[in-house]
Amino acid sequence: MLRILLINDTPKKVGRLKSALIEAGFEVIDESGLTIDLPERVEAVRPDVVLIDTESPSRDVMEQVVLVSRDQPRPIVMFTDEHDPGVMRQAIQSGVSAYIVEGIHAERLQPILDVAMARFESDQALRAQLQARDAQLAERKRVELAKGLLMKMKNCNEEEAYTLMRRQAMSRQQKLAQVAEQIIAMHDMLGG
Amino acid sequence: MTQHDISRSDAPEKRVLNIGFMALTDAASIIVAATQGFAEKHGLTLNLQRQASWATLRDKLLSGELDAAHSLYGLIYGVQLGLGGAAATDMAVLMGLNQNGQSINLSPDLQHAGVSSGEALHARAHQSGARLTFAQTFPTGTHAMWLYYWLASQGIHPLEDVDSVVVPPPQMLAHLKARRIDGFCVGEPWSAQAVDEQLGCTLATSQSIWPDHPEKVLGCTRAFVQQHPNSARALIKAVLEASRFIDESEDNKCSTAQLISACDYVDAPLSAIQPRFLGRYQDGLGHAWLDAHPLRFHAKGVVNMPYLSDGIWFMTQFRRWGLLRDDPDYLTIAQQVQQLELYRQAAEALDIEVPAAMRSSLLLDGKTWDGSNPAAYARSFDLHALADAPASARLESR
Numbered sequence A: 001m002l003r004i005l006l007i008n009d010t011p012k013k014v015g016r017l018k019s020a021l022i023e024a025g026f027e028v029i030d031e032s033g034l035t036i037d038l039p040e041r042v043e044a045v046r047p048d049v050v051l052i053d054t055e056s057p058s059r060d061v062m063e064q065v066v067l068v069s070r071d072q073p074r075p076i077v078m079f080t081d082e083h084d085p086g087v088m089r090q091a092i093q094s095g096v097s098a099y100i101v102e103g104i105h106a107e108r109l110q111p112i113l114d115v116a117m118a119r120f121e122s123d124q125a126l127r128a129q130l131q132a133r134d135a136q137l138a139e140r141k142r143v144e145l146a147k148g149l150l151m152k153m154k155n156c157n158e159e160e161a162y163t164l165m166r167r168q169a170m171s172r173q174q175k176l177a178q179v180a181e182q183i184i185a186m187h188d189m190l191g192g
Numbered sequence B: 001m002t003q004h005d006i007s008r009s010d011a012p013e014k015r016v017l018n019i020g021f022m023a024l025t026d027a028a029s030i031i032v033a034a035t036q037g038f039a040e041k042h043g044l045t046l047n048l049q050r051q052a053s054w055a056t057l058r059d060k061l062l063s064g065e066l067d068a069a070h071s072l073y074g075l076i077y078g079v080q081l082g083l084g085g086a087a088a089t090d091m092a093v094l095m096g097l098n099q100n101g102q103s104i105n106l107s108p109d110l111q112h113a114g115v116s117s118g119e120a121l122h123a124r125a126h127q128s129g130a131r132l133t134f135a136q137t138f139p140t141g142t143h144a145m146w147l148y149y150w151l152a153s154q155g156i157h158p159l160e161d162v163d164s165v166v167v168p169p170p171q172m173l174a175h176l177k178a179r180r181i182d183g184f185c186v187g188e189p190w191s192a193q194a195v196d197e198q199l200g201c202t203l204a205t206s207q208s209i210w211p212d213h214p215e216k217v218l219g220c221t222r223a224f225v226q227q228h229p230n231s232a233r234a235l236i237k238a239v240l241e242a243s244r245f246i247d248e249s250e251d252n253k254c255s256t257a258q259l260i261s262a263c264d265y266v267d268a269p270l271s272a273i274q275p276r277f278l279g280r281y282q283d284g285l286g287h288a289w290l291d292a293h294p295l296r297f298h299a300k301g302v303v304n305m306p307y308l309s310d311g312i313w314f315m316t317q318f319r320r321w322g323l324l325r326d327d328p329d330y331l332t333i334a335q336q337v338q339q340l341e342l343y344r345q346a347a348e349a350l351d352i353e354v355p356a357a358m359r360s361s362l363l364l365d366g367k368t369w370d371g372s373n374p375a376a377y378a379r380s381f382d383l384h385a386l387a388d389a390p391a392s393a394r395l396e397s398r
Helices: A015-023 A035-045 A059-071 A086-094 A106-119 A124-130 A136-154 A158-171 A176-189 B003-009 B025-035 B054-063 B073-080 B108-112 B118-126 B142-153 B169-177 B190-196 B222-227 B229-248 B250-260 B270-277 B308-320 B330-337 B340-349 B374-378 B391-396
Strands: A003-007 A027-031 A049-053 A076-078 A096-101 B016-021 B045-050 B068-072 B091-096 B102-106 B133-136 B163-166 B183-187 B201-205 B216-221 B280-282 B288-290
Touching: A003 A015, A003 A035, A015 A027, A015 A106, A027 A035, A035 A059, A035 B169, A049 A059, A049 A106, A059 A076, A059 A096, A059 B054, A059 B163, A086 A096, A086 A106, A086 B054, A096 A106, A096 B054, A136 A158, A136 A176, A158 A176, A158 B025, A158 B250, B016 B025, B016 B054, B025 B045, B025 B068, B025 B216, B025 B229, B025 B250, B025 B270, B054 B068, B054 B073, B054 B216, B068 B073, B073 B091, B073 B142, B073 B216, B073 B308, B073 B330, B091 B222, B091 B229, B091 B330, B091 B340, B102 B142, B102 B190, B118 B201, B133 B142, B142 B163, B142 B183, B142 B308, B169 B183, B169 B190, B183 B190, B190 B201, B190 B270, B201 B280, B216 B222, B216 B229, B222 B229, B229 B250, B229 B340, B250 B270, B270 B280, B308 B330, B308 B374, B330 B374
Parallel strands: A003 A027, A003 A049, B016 B045, B016 B068, B133 B163, B133 B183
Antiparallel strands: A049 A096, A076 A096, B068 B216, B091 B216, B102 B183, B102 B201, B280 B288
16 A cells, blocks of 8 residues: 655645545555654654645755665655646646655656546646736736836936836836836826 | 848847746846846846746746746756756756855854854764754755754764755745754855744855855757757846846845845745845844855956866765765866856857956865865865766676
8 A cells, every 4th residue: 555645835725635545445644744844754754655735845955865865775856647648737736745765666646646636726826826927928018008108208218118118017016017007097187 | 241241140030938937136137137128138038937946947948938047056066967856958057047046054052052163063063963954945055055064064974963954035934834854054145034034044145155156047948959059048138137237336235135036936025135136244143244255246347258178066065975976077078068168159259358267265164265186186185975887897797
């Protein structure tokens, strides 16, 4: 029976994942302590598989575990399916990263990954929000327009106008395009 | 060929690029390039995607989910050489993003015990009793290399005299408070924030180890460059112009510090970012100074050149500390990773001077690094972890 160490240090809830893995017949140890203890826990638990949220900062600690274990009898390696690179991409997208003891066959891991990918709470909706649309052409025209208005208003050259707009945007933690819209709106209101 | 045709042949093959970064002050030039109209000028839209770990940033570069990223110099070379979780993959450094600006801090307990110098730390590290634990941020990363180099320069073997662990930057302060680490090497704003919160002191800056040292780079896979050379060149141009803008004036630096402190980017108080961004340091031991080699992003392109000697240096340190068991083909690998030709084209188009591919630096232990004889340089240190099999054993195993 494969022993799974489930690292639980992000807001994602792993409760359902844990019970689903146990139901599927795996031994699951769930770890939620301080990041710094992770190498010791891996050493003590001697898992066959380590599952961790792709968005966990502790993945960098697992890197250390991988490097340190490379000379040991049971080196731990990141799971990547050589025969199917799509598996890694799919796993990353569904938010699960897996480490295995070298030598475990990909087929034995597949059922674990299937459960993990299905049960890790998906944050796809959040991701979609972060994808800006390709608006660069339209935005660029608006920025040009605002720059021209500002050059007239401030009687300055092009570079000075850009710098003024950028400083304003950055100080307000905005994008240049947002400040451009504000300049255009103000100009319209003042009847320029 | 008409002007129009030339510009068309230069058009980015991919116009919307996903760009990864970590919540660190030195991601500034990428954030400014993406949000302040620099990318659009070169026909690109940059989707910024903050990452929670270097390992995930790397995996997304390799899977294609990210096109390019704010990367540790050593991370790119670690992947190139197959050190760590990912399989060895051909990587590319498009340009340098910044020099300087990382720090080595000690815990309040050490500070209160009077350990506030390299000599005192050396004495403490060699006392019997509890071993000291030092944290860095990634096994092959720059912080590990600065920490190891600095400790060794003080006569402390980083892998034998102390324990070296990885702690993610946002968790450094929590680990300090829990008294689980005695010191760390990290990027800003985390070191400044520890001093601000009276959680110990800054004992050394990374620029005191190597003035104007390489730090973060704009990294991607070699496959991305090969498939999208025009996008890669346009991206270099956009980030070069943003870098030039940041370094142009103190006002621009202040606005940049304000921008990056936002919750979408570094998500830290301006007070922890701005002083060291402007080179104003306090070490928590009563010293305050204006640093001669502060964090910088451009310096007329001196910062951005992907020097071969910088790339080779990280490989020599991997060798020194036993991460590499044999000497790699230092120069050839650096020539493949560092995208000199693409960088040259981008810089020349913006009238930015392109320096020589090797540079010479004097480090704090009195050693000069100029890119020559890397194998000899890697072996030239008193403290090391070179783990060669004896020549006879190697012959027998053939």
